[in-house]
Amino acid sequence: MWMLAVYDIANDKRLNKVAKILKDYGVRVQKSKFEMDVSESTFAHLRERIGKVIVPAEDGVKYIPLCEKCRNKIEIIGQGRYVDPDSEFYVL
Numbered sequence: 001m002w003m004l005a006v007y008d009i010a011n012d013k014r015l016n017k018v019a020k021i022l023k024d025y026g027v028r029v030q031k032s033k034f035e036m037d038v039s040e041s042t043f044a045h046l047r048e049r050i051g052k053v054i055v056p057a058e059d060g061v062k063y064i065p066l067c068e069k070c071r072n073k074i075e076i077i078g079q080g081r082y083v084d085p086d087s088e089f090y091v092l
Helices: 012-023 040-051
Strands: 002-008 026-030 033-037 060-066
Touching: 002 012, 012 026, 012 033, 012 040, 040 060
Parallel strands: none
Antiparallel strands: 002 033, 002 060, 026 033
């Protein structure tokens, strides 16, 4: 199933952990948004891992299912994938 995960984490250490976990399952499309294609069991495992990191009173993670019909209607203006301005680039 296609999912969009968006998050707002209050603590930098937890934020980095959440981002690292989500990278195991999907592709970062914006700074705090990931798209992923996961099975139900994999999604359950992801939620469990995130749940062990966040503090619900301070942090928020939202999982939004994307049906195939809706996914095909996504309109992208500009960058379609997140490009980290702090990462290293090689110019050939």
